[in-house]
Amino acid sequence: MQKKIYLAGPDVFLSNARDILGQKADMVRAAGFIPLCPGDLEVPPSDTKKGLGLAISAINEGMMRDADAVIANLTPFRGVAADVGTSFELGFMCALGKVVYGYTNVETDHFKRCADFYGGALTRSPDGRIRGPDGLSIEDFDMVDNLMLDGGIESRGGIFVVGNASEDALYTDMQAFAECLRLMASRYAS
């Protein structure tokens, strides 16, 4: 029985989303799995913008329940961290006990990205935490992103693959995704 992999990520926001997700879907099929992509199913019409958004949310939740596993594109999106929709989906799949893998195309880790966000203006507070000028502490756990994301993946035997794409290929480079797929295929084969 072929396993179904849900492809979570901000790929849906790309101007060439269909091409990119099509390319990923082909890679998933070539690895012996069935791809489930957000955007694959037709969204029922709605009278309001919000109704449409809710319908898409329901479709995506349904696809996740139907899937056996997820590969989440956790490349930083519009800022220092992963896309929040993808983070929601990763948590959703973790709670359902699915097989969870993730990747990022940015090599710089969470701590360094946050330090850069603050222009390096960090201080150590009396409690030992490292903080930005706004007083907010920065997680310092040698992790790719927030500890719930890294922890959710690693505690379930998943792998968070770190790639290093060029700036102009952050959302289109397929090397880290391919590595995720290779690792997942090897897991299911064993």
Next chain:
Amino acid sequence: MQKKIYLAGPDVFLSNARDILGQKADMVRAAGFIPLCPGDLEVPPSDTKKGLGLAISAINEGMMRDADAVIANLTPFRGVAADVGTSFELGFMCALGKVVYGYTNVETDHFKRCADFYGGALTRSPDGRIRGPDGLSIEDFDMVDNLMLDGGIESRGGIFVVGNASEDALYTDMQAFAECLRLMASRYAS
């Protein structure tokens, strides 16, 4: 039987995190619930930073499973969107079928925050989507944040409360949190 509410949010990163979470916990108790806060339980020692992060992740997941409901602080964090750890936790609780409420202390909606992120430099592409100069489309669904977050809450009968705190009280203003709590108490009472 008193219901347990998990308090998800970036509050843990505040320099006065203990005070703020203590204040929230008091409010939760006053409303007749039991608060479960990240940071309440002692983290077992670890030899590595990563081991510590994984231990905290496991504790938080355990608290979420133990909880009946969540109130998630989805105030934008270090950028245009909610905290990714909190977004993960919201998805986790949605998948577990828990009662899910959320709030933000920023009145500006997702679309406008993204437009501001791009300095208003938006275009409409041939497919009808509105995009930033980087080509990434902006969700335009009259929603507070990414549709998975809004959808996850609303489709389960939860409420996403929108507050409007002053800039210097984004993570300490309790009005929207109090409204979440009031709505949740009223739900459980009916």
